[in-house]
Amino acid sequence: MSATTHAFAPRPGERAAQAARFARLRRGVQLRYVLLALPAVAFLAVFYGYPVAAMLLRAFNDPAWGTENFRPLTTLTRDIDVFGFSVPGNAYLRVFGITLQIAIVTTLATLLLAYPVAYVLAAIRPSRANLLMILVLIPFWTSILVRSYAWMVLLGREGTINRVLMGLGILDEPAKLLNTRLAVYVGMIHILLPFMILPLYAVMRGIDRNLLRAAENLGGRPWDVFRRVFLPLSLPGIGAGCLLVFILALGFYITPALLGGQRDVMISVLIAQQVTLIKWGFASALALVLLLVALVIYVVFSRILGVERLYGGTRA
Amino acid sequence: MVVGTRAAAAPTNATEGGSRTEPTGRLGAVGARVVFEDLEKRYGDVAAVDGVSLDVAAGEFLTMLGPSGSGKTTSLMMLAGFEIPTAGEIYVDDRPIAAVPPYRRNIGMVFQNYALFPHMTVGENIAFPLKLRKVKKADIQRRTREVLELVELPGYEARYPRQLSGGQQQRIALARALVFDPRVLLMDEPLGALDKQLRESLQLEIKRLHERLGVTIVYVTHDQQEALVMSDRIAVMNRGRVEQVGPPAELYDAPQTRFVASFIGESNFLDGRLAGIEGGVAQVEAPGVGVLRARLGEGLASGTDVAVTVRPEKIVFAEEGEGSDGLNHERNELDATVEDVVFVGEMHRYEVRLTGGQTLILKRQNRAGVRRYERGDSARVAWHVADTRLV
Secondary structure, X not given: OHHHHHHHOOOHHHHHHHHHHHHHHHHHHHHHHHHHHHHHHHHHHHHHHHHHHHHHHHHHHOOOXXXXXXXXXXXXXXXXXXXXXXEEEOHHHHHHHHHHHHHHHHHHHHHHHHHHHHHHHHHOOHHHHHHHHHHHHOHHHOOHHHHHHHHHHHHOOOOHHHHHHHHOOOOOOOOOOOOOHHHHHHHHHHHHHHHHHHHHHHHHHOOOHHHHHHHHHOOOOHHHHXXXXXXXXXXXXXXXXXXXXXXXXXXXXXXXXXXXXXXXXXXXXXXXXXXXXOOHHHHHHHHHHHHHHHHHHHHHHHHHHHHHHHOOOOOO | OOHHHOOOOOXXXXXXXXXXXXXXXXXXXXXXXXXXXXXXXXXXXXXXXXXXXXXXXXXXXXXXXXXXXXXXXXXXXXXXXXXXXXXXXEEEOOEEOOOOOHHHOOEEEEOOOOOOOOOOOHHHHHHHHHHHOOOOXXXXXXXHHHHHHHOOOOOOOOXXXXXXXXXXXXXXXXXXXXXXXXXXXXXXXXXXXXXXXXXXXXXXXXXXXXXXXXXXXXXXXXXXXXXXXXXXXXXXXXXXXXXXXXXXXXXXXXXXXXXXXXXOOOOEEEEEEEEEEEXXXXXXXXXXXXXXXXXXXXXXXXXXXXXXXXXXXXXXXXXXXOOOHHHHHHEEEEEEEEEEEEEOOOEEEEEEEEOOOOEEEEEEEOOOOOOOOOOOOEEEEEEEHHXXXXX
8 A cells, every 4th residue: 555655756856846847837827817918908008008197297298397287276266166165266176076066966866766776676586687687788888979969859959858848838938958967967877877787786686685584584674674784785886886987977078068068067078178279288187186086086985895895795 | 581591391292283382381481383274385387385284383393394396495484474375374373474574473583594694793683683673772782692692602792794604603593583582483404504513413402492492493404314303293395295294203114105205214115016904914915026014004905006115224134133934924024136235334235136126225234243245145135014114
């Protein structure tokens, strides 16, 4: 018995050689992973990393080296309205304020609309949920530009909604729907809704049905079960959805440009204006500030979410 | 009522249905009687539960045992209130509850995967049913402490479920199901996810808890060993129906159907025709084997096709032991050839072929002085008529 095992065991000198051979094998596996990721990383570096870096650099060197491009943002010229409070600021900060407000309102409205939908999708049979999910995704597959134009057709002075309302005798003359804040909200909520439904649905699907049954068995009425068990367990989905929608909303361009009015200029619209005026440096400065705002919000949010995951997670 | 202070009670005989609702002398005997009345649950054309009637006595430990799809879990879900029956009724202490929502039933339940709330500590999990019942904060703390002592995990209040082992989570789930003093406790394969040794020790622990608390337990499992060890009575389920109800020993020794005989323990079956009855002993003609004698089952007439069944451990090789011809009239004896021998630790498991081509399984203890037969050996097998049943 021991003689047979011995025949397979390497001699002392061979053992080191074998270890080296195994190490080479492991390095080979690691190299394969690096090679698999390389094409995408290279693509992003060339077509995303470099242009972004070059663009951001312009904030400091176009037309001349220095922080001159940030001066318009830090020069306080007049008071602006931030959620009803009068705060010293300027026209550009006001645009940032409008952008934040639109992003926050859009995020909350999207959450309120998406939560019940995701709840239903997670509660019904998966086969039926997949079918309904297609309905959620169809708008997702349609161009944002097309959908924004569609809203112009619906909301315009001679648009479908005005004509119907006048035809029914509810309105005597067409209401101003297009180029209002409301139009911006409607368009953005419509476009961003799937981004909220998907993460909510993913997290809710992962919630063990037996936890809800247990809560009910222990004496929880439907409202108790929702408030004390389902809602806390769905928090990671709420966090992920809100983060996604909020950051997307911050950078929205086409929809507010097409549906918004003079008072609904979002930061991306402002950036585009500066580019057409060939003020590259200032446009870059604005983009840099927008990027920093998004990053800060991302870090803060994921910290909160990180803590969330520490004491719960989505599964038992 | 305080769970921690109930006195231990002697195990009582629970075979005679609802007769234990009268005082038993047991301190704190709080279990409720549970009655299933012709319960039925259909999904479209498929009957998951197809007319189940059961009478679970107050304080009894009843196990619903069956393969997956036998309707045992669906029955339990209807008792818990998660499924609404299509017909029939469930009574808890003579109160119909089939239409009562789960949160008003006051029935404790332990789930297979424990279903502990991952976002709550052990203490919050156990306090959950008490909070919903508006119990005072000081009382919640005291009762949480007591019930944790009961399941032998004192001081675990501040931990999160994911910090506990499977066995510990199972105990916490049990504590949470008991803390609000339910009169009926449901357990849906609560030990299914645990390894064998832990499962066996928890089986005995749950059994002791049951004897101490007096709560009625309806237990669901597909593990026949578990059912035999723990239950006062077992209801064997098959295809949405109850095949047989009785104490473990009765089900093992006197199975009434072929399904019960094969699902609980191992059984040999020899098909034949009931030729006649002599002195209360059934004479069965088995093709190629001859006449076999068996204890008479109920309601069997001569000429019907029957199966003779005998447990593997009841069969012996005839040349050893008392095998004299004087005992022959009490035994069935047949010629056989050893087909296979498997060593399973505490015993050898033999497969022998009879002259009629049928095979029998028999088990012999692994100890000194017991001859080991080899493949191809001729042997004579024998077993007592008293160990022979008709199904």
